Amino acid sequence: MIPGWLKNLDRRWIFLLMFLAVSLPQLFGVSFPERPSRKVLDVFDAIDGLAEGSRVLMAFDFDPASEGELSPMASAFTRHCCEKKLKLYFMTLWERGPPMVQKALDIIASEHPSMTYGTDFVNLGFKPGLEGVIRNAFSNLHVDFKTDQAGNSLHDIALTRELKSLREMDLLICIGSGSPGPKEWVQYGAAPNAMRMVAGVTGVQAPQLLPYVPRQLVGLLAAIKSAAEYEQALIDRYPQLARVDQAKEGLRRMGPQLVAHVLMVLLIVSGNLVYFLGGQSGDAP
Amino acid sequence: MQRAAPLMIAVTTGFVMILAYFVPAMNDWGDMATNWFNILAAAALVLGGGNLLKMNLQQIAARSAGWGYAAVMLVSFLATVGLGLAKVGVHPPVNFPDAPWAGDYIQEGSALGWIYEYLINPVTATMFSMLAFFVASAAFRAFRAKNLEAGLLLGTAVIVLLGRTYAGVFLTGWLPESLGWLRFNRLTELIMDVCTTPGTRAITIGIALGVVASSLKILLGMDRPYLGSDEA
Numbered sequence: 001m002i003p004g005w006l007k008n009l010d011r012r013w014i015f016l017l018m019f020l021a022v023s024l025p026q027l028f029g030v031s032f033p034e035r036p037s038r039k040v041l042d043v044f045d046a047i048d049g050l051a052e053g054s055r056v057l058m059a060f061d062f063d064p065a066s067e068g069e070l071s072p073m074a075s076a077f078t079r080h081c082c083e084k085k086l087k088l089y090f091m092t093l094w095e096r097g098p099p100m101v102q103k104a105l106d107i108i109a110s111e112h113p114s115m116t117y118g119t120d121f122v123n124l125g126f127k128p129g130l131e132g133v134i135r136n137a138f139s140n141l142h143v144d145f146k147t148d149q150a151g152n153s154l155h156d157i158a159l160t161r162e163l164k165s166l167r168e169m170d171l172l173i174c175i176g177s178g179s180p181g182p183k184e185w186v187q188y189g190a191a192p193n194a195m196r197m198v199a200g201v202t203g204v205q206a207p208q209l210l211p212y213v214p215r216q217l218v219g220l221l222a223a224i225k226s227a228a229e230y231e232q233a234l235i236d237r238y239p240q241l242a243r244v245d246q247a248k249e250g251l252r253r254m255g256p257q258l259v260a261h262v263l264m265v266l267l268i269v270s271g272n273l274v275y276f277l278g279g280q281s282g283d284a285p
Numbered sequence: 286m287q288r289a290a291p292l293m294i295a296v297t298t299g300f301v302m303i304l305a306y307f308v309p310a311m312n313d314w315g316d317m318a319t320n321w322f323n324i325l326a327a328a329a330l331v332l333g334g335g336n337l338l339k340m341n342l343q344q345i346a347a348r349s350a351g352w353g354y355a356a357v358m359l360v361s362f363l364a365t366v367g368l369g370l371a372k373v374g375v376h377p378p379v380n381f382p383d384a385p386w387a388g389d390y391i392q393e394g395s396a397l398g399w400i401y402e403y404l405i406n407p408v409t410a411t412m413f414s415m416l417a418f419f420v421a422s423a424a425f426r427a428f429r430a431k432n433l434e435a436g437l438l439l440g441t442a443v444i445v446l447l448g449r450t451y452a453g454v455f456l457t458g459w460l461p462e463s464l465g466w467l468r469f470n471r472l473t474e475l476i477m478d479v480c481t482t483p484g485t486r487a488i489t490i491g492i493a494l495g496v497v498a499s500s501l502k503i504l505l506g507m508d509r510p511y512l513g514s515d516e517a
Contacts, residue, residue, distance in 0.1 A: 009425065011426070014418075014422045019418075034451070037474070064406040064410045065410060068414070096401070098389070099391065099401065099402075125389075128323070129319075132320075135315070136316055136320075140316065143320070149389060150378050151378045151380065207482070208485060210481065210482040211482055211485050211486035213482075223449070257450055258451055258452050261447065261449065263421065267424040268425070268443065271426060271427075272428075
C-alpha cells in the first residue's frame with residue numbers, strides 16, 4: 001500500500017525539501033498578512049505609552065546564532081523608540097553582542113539622522129560579569145560602567161552624567177536568547193526594583209519566560225511570528241514605516257516560516273502513514 | 286585550614302548576599318561580594334584556558350583519536366586570543382588618537398572583527414539554521430503516534446505549527462465566531478496559556494524551592510561540593 005521509495009526515503013530528500021521550502025519563498029518575496037495579537041499589543045502599548053524623553057534601557061543579549069530570529073524584533077523596538085523620541089541606553093552582556101547593538105545604531109543613523117549620540121542615545125557596550133553586572137548597575141551604574149563603548153567617560157555624556165543607576169529607567173527592554181538574558185534581567189533587575197520590563201526571545205525560550213507575564217514582564221515577544229506582528233502594529237501606528245523596506249523584515253520571514261511549517265506537518269503525517277499503513281515495521285532509515 | 290578557609294568564605298559571602306538583598310543598608314557589601322566574584326571569575330577563565338591547552342596538547346602528543354580536531358582547536362584558540370589581546374588592526378578612538386590601545390576590540394576592520402564577521406558569524410548562524418533540517422528529518426522518521434501520549438504531543442505540534450503562521454488563519458479562519466475557539470491561532474494561544482504556562486510555572490516554582498533547599502545546605506556547610514569529592 002505504501003510505495004517502497006517512501007518507506008525508504010533518504011533523509012537527503014527531506015533536507016532538499018526543507019531547503020526549497022525556506023529558500024523559494026525568500027527568493028520570491030512571499031509574505032502574508034499579520035494581525036497583532038493581544039500579547040504583542042501589550043508590548044507595543046508599554047513602549048507607545050511612554051512620554052517623550054523617557055529613559056529606556058535596550059539590552060541586546062544575543063549573538064549571530066539567533067540573529068535571524070531576534071534581529072527583526074530588535075530593529076522594531078529601536079524604530080518604535082526612535083519614533084517616540086525616547087532616550088535610549090544600549091548595552092550587552094554577551095561578548096558577541098556588540099555588533100548586534102551596532103546594527104541598531106546603524107538604523108538610528110540612517111533613519112533618524114537628527115538623533116544625536118550622547119543626547120538621544122548612548123552605547124554602554126559590552127560588559128563582562130554576567131548577572132553581577134545587572135545587580136551592580138541597579139545599585140550604582142558607575143561601579144562597572146566608567147566609559148561608553150567608544151571610551152568616553154560617562155561623566156562627559158549628557159545622558160549618563162546625572163544617571164546614578166538603572167533604577168532611573170522608565171522601561172527595560174531585553175532581547176535575548178540565553179543566559180544572561182531576559183530571565184536574569186527579571187530576577188536581578190526588574191523584579192527586585194519593581195520596574196516595568198518587556199522582552200523578546202526565541203521560540204524555544206518563550207515557555208520559560210511566559211510565567212513572568214504579566215507581573216514581572218509587561219509583555220513578551222516570542223520568535224519571528226511576534227516580531228512580524230509587532231512590525232505590523234508599528235506600521236499601523238506609524239504609516240510612514242510602510243515605505244521602509246527594512247522595517248518589514250519579520251513580515252518577510254513569515255513566508256518561509258509558513259512553507260517550512262506546512263512541510264513539517266506533511267512530513268509528520270506522511271511519516272505516520274508509513275508507520276501505520278506500512279505494517280508498523282519501524283522507523284524509516 | 287585548607288578546608289576551613291573556603292568554607293568560611295562561601296558561608297560568609299552567601300549570607301552577605303542574602304542580607305544585602307533584604308537590608309538596603311548592606312547593599313554595598315553585596316556589591317563588594319559581586320566584584321570579588323567577577324575578579325575570581327576572571328582568574329578562573331585563565332585556569333580554564335590553561336586546562337584547555339593542557340588537555341588538547343596531551344591529545345595531540347598521544348596522537349589519540351581526533352587529535353587533528355584538537356590541533357585545529359588549539360590553533361583557532363591561540364590565534365583568536367593572540368589577535369584579540371594584541372588588538373591587531375584596531376584603530377585608536379577618534380576622541381583619543383594618542384591612545385592606540387583604547388580602541389574597540391571587535392572594531393570593524395580589525396583582525397578580531399574579521400574573525401567575528403567571516404568565521405564566528407556564519408559558523409554559529411549555520412549551526413542554528415541546521416536545526417531546521419534535522420527537525421524535519423526527525424518529524425518524518427521518529428514522530429509517531431505510537432500511544433495516547435505521543436498522539437497528544439503530535440496533535441499539539443500540528444496545531445502550534447499551523448497556528449503560528451498564516452496557514453492557521455487560511456485553514457480555519459472561515460469558522461463562525463461561535464466556533465472561533467477552534468481556529469488554529471486561538472487553539473495555539475489556548476495551549477500556551479492553559480497548558481504550557483501553568484506547567485512551566487509549576488516546574489519553575491519547584492526548581493526554585495529546590496534551589497532554596499540546596500543553597501541553605503551549602504550556606505550551613507552541610508553540602509560542600511566546591512571542596513572536592515574527597516572531603517572528609
